[in-house]
Amino acid sequence: MFDLPELTVIAAQMNDVLPGLVVAAGTIGVSPHRFVWYDREPEEFAALTAGLRVGRAWAEGKWLFVPLEPGRVLLIGEWGGRIRYHADAADLPAKRHLDLTFTTGAALSATTQMWGGVHLVEAGREREVKYVKEMRPTPLDERFDRAYFGELVAAAGEDGRRSVKGLLTQEQLIPGLGNAIAQDIMARARLHPRRPLSTLDEVQLEGLYEAITETVRAVIAAGGRSDERDLFGHPGGYARLMDARAVGxxxxxxGTPVEKISYLGGACYFCPACQT
Ligand SMILES: [Zn+2]
Structure with a gap:
């Protein structure tokens, strides 16, 4: 699953190769998939995208925004798979859920192994899409400052039950984070996944805030996680501190052996001595 750092890297890579390219054909639904949600029929998507020119892409939360000018924005969201640039459209993968071929002969494809959403909306209305509309500030947003974070944690932990992992992975309280990056954030913050938010002191809150913003920036700086691939098919350079290979x-x-527990819909890898 692409998290905010991977999508930020892909958006930047798109901006190196895509702006100015003109869509020859836009195709959805090549490979039927129950868990890809489209807001258009294939014929409509093809008719609306033909002849449009790619603008500068950006990422927000788990969503990628690709302007198709004039007048449209293509959204690819909650994507768990591949988003690829092909210098030659002949290299498009047989299995794909979205592709744009360009008049230059290049192409863009998106394929998911899990689920995902593809929306083609009028420019200016991209923020009205479900999940985008309600999106809170992401860790890259300037509104995501220490004061905002304090209020977010206070509200999320009000019932006394929400844990650190819950803050990082539930309900998109912090948009763009997922189970994978959450492991390293908790390791950096030296907090146990089950630790209730309501028990954190100021120093721990500060540490958690720093861990979130630093981890997100570190993954982006490294070109994404090494277990995901970028727009050109290369693995990212960020090796996770805490993953399945770290167990034991x-x-x-x-020096304490790293442990694994299942908690909140996914595995957690952590040091039982450092993370309390
Ligand atoms: Zn340790």
């Missing part, structure tokens, strides 16, 4: 290995800080 000594914690890099204290």
């Amino acid at each position: 290995r000594p914690c890099v800080t204290c």
